Amino acid sequence: MTLASGSTLVIALGGNALLSARQPATGGSQRANIANVAAIIAPLLAHYRIVITHGNGPQVGLLAAQTPDADWPLDVLGAESEGMIGYVIEQELANRAPKQLFATLLSQVIVDPNDLAFQHPTKPIGLIHQDRSRLTSLGWDSVEVAAGGWRRVVASPPPLRIVGLETLQVLLAAKVTIICLGGGGIPVGLHGDGRLEGVEAVIDKDLASSLLARDLDADALIMLTNVDGIMARFGTPEASLIRRTTPNLLAAQAFQAGTMAPKVAAAAAMARGGKIAMIGALGDLQGLIDGTKGTWVLPDGSLV
Template identity: 85%
Template structure:
């Protein structure tokens, strides 16, 4: 697909779409954005990673209206292990990690873009407490343990990971609705950079009387970010992770980067559950609304926007 920059308007023409100045972008941070594999889960290492993220995103803040979401898998799992005897539920720990990580992201961005205005929100996301996901927990959280007995002694489900060791798994039902969406709309209209939906948001259920209650689960950050982007009618969903994009024949000698694709083309392939599959599903849902989704490496953000790196998922029928 040909990408053309219009010097007069500084817009990027994507077929019949444009990503112009003032466009709304939802940027979902994952992978090496917060904690690299093998790194100690210390505040120092995580702040250093977030500082790198802030340096990459800060130059975009004057050009676009931006909402930043982020993962929390290692952090919420570590908090759960640290507070196991206190019996804090996952929704509360999710809120704690969302505030903790959001605070550091906001501070690092503000130090690099002092004229911008920021708001970090605790985001509740409604799920169905009767969803089958609760019977088959699959979402890994927390650090890798060499001894499974530590996890099972706490009554937690565990799965063996490919690199060796064990990791806790919890239910990950699909997000249905974001609570407080209108607040985000108001902030964006006021040109506030919003940080929200940490860890996919705080999982809650809604009873027949309209009362909210926490749910013992975590929500996939990319699926929740796609739901948010579509609800906001954002121009693009950008998922930044520790891979260069969507790979065809991943894990084989024939592996190759998919540069441009559509939901129809992606439906012909399968992707690894828990890693690329949710990102593909999030991108497909965004493209299904006639908008653009991008997947790529954190350090490639500007090149991803330029169309020179990563994967773009475009609406069906787009020229590739």
């Protein structure tokens, strides 16, 4: 399988690619990282229809820590971070491709407020704290990270439906490069009377991006991260990069929650719909598209 010119790509950027949890939490750091991302993506704009999604873990956690007394809910902070990050991504891309049309949109995503995920918060957000007492004093759940220190964790229910999909379809048909679904989208619950209301949660960006890619009938979902791709025998001396795989082959392997597991699930869902999912490093984006870098997840039966 190859990607022809004019194909529709959903490119999902990890939140740490925009502001690492261990970087200084400054606008300058984020701007520099996004400028690097834009330089890598901009050359593709002339050849593909592109929708960019992005994480917001460090950013939304930072906003929450700055306003604990104001009791701003996570859905509002998620919207704030979507606008903040999307603005910089759009500006940096537009500076490199001034003839291209862009639109940055806030994205509401429906979740189930009664999902079991709310009983077991697992999604890390915010910066790494060396002193757990700061998180505890705010009444937040936290988890120790492998590199040392603590991060806040919140519920991460699965995305059920993207609100405003029709608007995205119209923009994509008009060849507008779209930046949306920041942080997996703004989590909202749907009431019986059709009313939407914010939910205190964070949606996994890769699962939401996969849902979006399938709803838009995109040709490929590209998840960019800080590793080369999916590794077989990860964490052992025999670890090796998986270049081509399928959902059935992935199902035979175990992936720890909070690591590669959401990306694997997102990729498998995309491939089961007959399309391609790719996982790899940001700097390898062109190689991913060419098939020379990272991991491709293809429909079952494709490797026969």
